[in-house]
Amino acid sequence: xxxxxxxxFRAILRHVLLIAGAALMLAPFIWMISTASKPQTEIFxxxxxxxxxxxxxxxxxxxxxxxxxxxxFLLNGVIVTVSIxxxxxxxxxxxxxxxxxxxxxxxxxxxxxxxxxxxxxxQATAIPVFLLLHKIGLLDSYAALVLPFTISVFGIFLMRQFxxxxxxxxxxxxxxxxxxxxxxxxxxxxxxxxxxxTAFGIFSVVAHWNDYFWPLIVLNSEHLRTPPLAVAHxxxxxxxxxxxxxxxxxxxxxxxxxxxxxxxxxxxxxxxxLTGIK
Amino acid sequence: MAQIELSAISKSFDGADVLKGIDFRIGxxxxxxxxxxxxxxxxxxxxxxxGLEPQDSGEVHIDGRPVxxxxxxxxxxxxxxxxxxxxxxxxxxxxIAVPLRMRRLxxxxxxxxxxxxxxxxxxxxxxxxxxxxxxxxxLDITPLLRRKPGQLSGGQRQRVAVGRAMVREPRAFLFDEPxxxxxxxxxxxxxxxxxxxxxxLKATFVYVTHDQAEAMTMSSRIAVMMGGELIQxxxxxxxxxxxxxxxxxxFIGSPKIxxxxxxxxxxxxxxxxxxxxxxxxxxxxxxxxxxxxPERIELGTGPFSGTVVHLExxxxxxxxxxxxxxxxxxxxxxxxxxxxxxxxxSLVAFGxxxxxxxxxxxxxxxxxxxxxxxERIREPAHx
Numbered sequence: 228x229x230x231x232x233x234x235x236f237r238a239i240l241r242h243v244l245l246i247a248g249a250a251l252m253l254a255p256f257i258w259m260i261s262t263a264s265k266p267q268t269e270i271f272x273x274x275x276x277x278x279x280x281x282x283x284x285x286x287x288x289x290x291x292x293x294x295x296x297x298x299x300f301l302l303n304g305v306i307v308t309v310s311i312x313x314x315x316x317x318x319x320x321x322x323x324x325x326x327x328x329x330x331x332x333x334x335x336x337x338x339x340x341x342x343x344x345x346x347x348x349x350q351a352t353a354i355p356v357f358l359l360l361h362k363i364g365l366l367d368s369y370a371a372l373v374l375p376f377t378i379s380v381f382g383i384f385l386m387r388q389f390x391x392x393x394x395x396x397x398x399x400x401x402x403x404x405x406x407x408x409x410x411x412x413x414x415x416x417x418x419x420x421x422x423x424x425t426a427f428g429i430f431s432v433v434a435h436w437n438d439y440f441w442p443l444i445v446l447n448s449e450h451l452r453t454p455p456l457a458v459a460h461x462x463x464x465x466x467x468x469x470x471x472x473x474x475x476x477x478x479x480x481x482x483x484x485x486x487x488x489x490x491x492x493x494x495x496x497x498x499x500x501l502t503g504i505k
Numbered sequence: 506m507a508q509i510e511l512s513a514i515s516k517s518f519d520g521a522d523v524l525k526g527i528d529f530r531i532g533x534x535x536x537x538x539x540x541x542x543x544x545x546x547x548x549x550x551x552x553x554x555x556g557l558e559p560q561d562s563g564e565v566h567i568d569g570r571p572v573x574x575x576x577x578x579x580x581x582x583x584x585x586x587x588x589x590x591x592x593x594x595x596x597x598x599x600x601i602a603v604p605l606r607m608r609r610l611x612x613x614x615x616x617x618x619x620x621x622x623x624x625x626x627x628x629x630x631x632x633x634x635x636x637x638x639x640x641x642x643x644l645d646i647t648p649l650l651r652r653k654p655g656q657l658s659g660g661q662r663q664r665v666a667v668g669r670a671m672v673r674e675p676r677a678f679l680f681d682e683p684x685x686x687x688x689x690x691x692x693x694x695x696x697x698x699x700x701x702x703x704x705x706l707k708a709t710f711v712y713v714t715h716d717q718a719e720a721m722t723m724s725s726r727i728a729v730m731m732g733g734e735l736i737q738x739x740x741x742x743x744x745x746x747x748x749x750x751x752x753x754x755x756f757i758g759s760p761k762i763x764x765x766x767x768x769x770x771x772x773x774x775x776x777x778x779x780x781x782x783x784x785x786x787x788x789x790x791x792x793x794x795x796x797x798x799p800e801r802i803e804l805g806t807g808p809f810s811g812t813v814v815h816l817e818x819x820x821x822x823x824x825x826x827x828x829x830x831x832x833x834x835x836x837x838x839x840x841x842x843x844x845x846x847x848x849x850x851s852l853v854a855f856g857x858x859x860x861x862x863x864x865x866x867x868x869x870x871x872x873x874x875x876x877x878x879x880e881r882i883r884e885p886a887h888x
Contacts, residue, residue: 399557400590404669405578405607418594492741 228291255296260355261472263287270470287475291461294472299450300457307372307453312379312428319427320420323386324412328398338387344380350440357444371445372453376435382427389423390416400422436484454480507568507582507676507709509554516549523549525733526563531677536703538720541730542756547713550693550730551679554711556580567676578607583670587682589662591654597665598637598650604673605633620830622701627745640668658836660691667702677709684719699780710863717757721745729753751869754796760824763802763836767864773875775864778829780808786858788872796863799824807856811836813847827853 250435257277262270269276325331326338344409356375357366365371393416401411417424439455446452452460458480461473488495509531516524523546531537541546552558554565556577565572572580583604591600606615613619614626622678641647644664654662663683670678680699684692700723703710714720719739720727728738729752739748754762767777769792773785777795804825811827814835824838824845838855841844847853864872 262875294510315578394588394590396586396588396590397592399577400557400586400669401592401603402557402577403584405576406603415592418592420596491752501681 231234240404259474259477262470263478265471267469267471283471284475287471288479290469291472291476291479295460295476296450297457297476300452300454301483303369303429303451303482304454304483306369308432310369310373311376311435312431314373315379315382315427316424317430318378319382319386320417320424321409321412322383323390324408324416326383326387327390327393328395329408341380341383343385345384349375351445353441360445366445366498367447367451369451372442372451375441379427379431382431386420386423387429422494422497425491426497429491429495432487433484508566509564509677509709509711510564510569511550511554512564512566514550514553514560514565516546516553516558516561516701518692523733524553524560527730527735529728529735529738531709531711534707534709536712536723536725538712538714538724538727539730540714540717540720540727540756543715545730547715547730548681550767551681551713552583553710555582555679564718566755577605579616581673582679583661583675583677584679584681585666585670585683588683589654589666589683589686591662591665591669593654596651596653596670597641597657600654600665601637601640601669601672602633604669605636608632608673636672637668640672643671644668645668660695663687663695663723667699671706677711678706680710680712683712684714685716687702692719699723717856718759721757727757729756739745747871748796749862749871751794751796751865751871754863754865758798760799760837760839762796762798762863765795765797765829765834765836767793769793769864769872775862778809778834782859782862784862785875786864786872787875788866790865792867793872794865794867794869796865797836797857798868799837799839800841801861802836802855804838804840804853804855807854809856810852810854813849813851813853816846816849818843818846824853825853827855 261277261279264282264284264287265279266281266286269279269281269283319333324481326334352375360371360374365374366496397415397419398411401415406414436453437455438453439459442453442456446456458473458477461476464469511527511529511531514524514527514816515522522572527546527550538838539550541547549558553560556572556575556579567580568583589734591597592603593628595603609629609632610620610626610690614623616704620626637650638647643649644667646661646664646668648660649657654665657665666683684695685700696719699710703723712720712724721744724741726738727741727744729736729744731752737744737753739747741837744753744757751764755764760883765777767782769775769786769788769790771790775782775784775786775793775795783810784793809829811829813825814828817824817826820843822841823846825838825840827836827838828834829836830852859874862874864874866872
């Protein structure tokens with residue numbers, strides 16, 4: 228009867244493929260959780276098993292928190308990502324408003340430059356920015372982590388595209404009501420653009436929470452470390468790598484993002500479909 | 506309230522002239538409709554009055570004072586937009602409160618959290634609340650004050666937008682096609698409501714529309730704009746009966762005025778469709794065009810005849826489409842009595858009174874008839 232019902236077969240194939248893909252994506256996470264739950268002896272044993280014989284997650288966590296000031300690193304992560312996001316919004320929204328709604332000479336050229344800016348990878352400008360921060364003596368500080376990212380061309384582009392969809396009448400009505408141009412950005416455009424700001428916030432926070440490259444370059448002091456740096460530091464400890472606490476720390480560090488994702492799952496998907504990237 | 510005076514207003518976008526020297530005076534308390542096809546510059550003119558768009562040249566005076574270069578809000582005009590332009594994140598109450606808060610509260614009092622703690626703000630908020638409640642009562646939107654614009658119907662949003670305009674007691678109201686997003690029934694209803702509002706407020710209304718019915722039914726004066734020029738201004742009756750330009754004649758009135766090709770003879774007589782009309786004019790000999798309103802065409806008798814090609818029976822009236830014998834012309838006649846409709850494809854005689862005729866030269870300008878022409882073109886109907 229397979230001729231009469233070709234659809235179930237294809238549906239099964241589809242799901243097998245999807246499950247295989249999901250398993251592939253989840254495997255490192257599952258391995259991380261598994262390793263974080265194993266005692267040292269089991270991690271190095273040659274036999275392969277996911278479920279630990281002796282459950283050692285609590286031990287590993289305790290050791291992770293004892294070895295490094297994880298809470299401090301999490302706090303650093305929050306300070307840095309939130310500062311970056313707030314400053315990005317403060318720059319991107321007025322810029323996007325001007326590019327979307329104001330008429331001035333050279334607007335199209337400016338917008339073309341913004342698009343061009345998206346094409347430049349951050350690694351390409353890393354050395355000049357590093358030297359600049361060195362000259363003004365800001366290396367090894369929160370400012371070094373935050374300042375280079377305050378102007379997000381992607382953010383400007385994203386918000387500009389969204390502002391284009393806000394009717395001009397609304398802006399004109401605000402002008403008739405006596406709201407200033409900056410007032411229009413914060414009182415009219417921002418509330419209308421909350422979905423876009425949320426989407427941008429997700430990208431920004433995820434990118435900078437997970438950023439390993441830049442903090443590694445500009446930081447020396449331990450107390451300023453961001454979460455990914457902190458995890459990496461477990462490896463280079465003089466006593467050799469202790470994988471159990473390392474994986475436990477990694478779990479702790481990705482937890483805020485996972486929890487945030489679970490809470491804002493719908494927004495997250497909306498955001499990705501809104502921007503049409505990634 | 507306010508007088509608005511426009512002198513030699515010109516505006517062009519990207520080299521295209523949108524307004525070509527508009528001179529117009531809007532009297533205190535008038536209901537002026539700016540009417541014309543889309544792209545005629547009427548909305549641009551309104552936006553120039555509002556201050557949302559700077560003119561390239563010319564001056565706008567409000568109450569005798571030039572307002573050029575003055576910010577829109579400082580001109581103290583209120584505007585109602587086609588899309589209503591309500592702030593989607595604010596409730597009806599807060600939407601109406603925006604212009605009051607912007608004017609009455611200081612910048613510190615407007616701060617989101619801190620401002621609410623100031624005692625001076627609380628006193629002002631009480632006044633604002635009272636004003637808004639008064640307006641809401643007048644417009645019958647009190648039950649809607651807590652709702653967001655997304656939860657309102659088109660007509661309700663329209664009222665809220667009018668409320669936001671009224672609450673600041675502006676010198677004049679500007680309307681930019683405010684009814685075009687409503688369905689036909691509601692539009693007729695809101696037409697009456699707006700006219701009633703104008704009578705009550707006795708304020709100056711400037712109303713932009715492409716719908717000649719709105720202009721005809723509400724305004725005290727109509728200004729017809731075409732291609733960036735103001736071609737005629739006058740009361741609705743004047744514009745309808747005495748159009749100065751063939752474009753005005755064609756734009757105002759539904760169904761459209763009938764236009765027939767004609768010829769002016771050397772003696773001033775006019776020939777149309779092979780018949781000489783019993784009227785004369787002073788224009789030079791040559792081609793001309795003749796306009797006759799559908800309701801002025803009399804079916805049944807007359808020197809002309811045409812075949813019925815289409816019938817539109819609206820119940821209270823009917824429109825008969827005729828293909829005129831021997832020419833390519835079509836015309837529409839209005840029949841008040843729908844019980845005696847001609848049959849489809851039948852040949853019908855028709856005529857019209859000389860005073861129904863509006864003559865236009867080839868350029869479209871009106872040609873005046875000689876005054877003594879009053880007798881009817883056709884023989885009296887034989888009963």
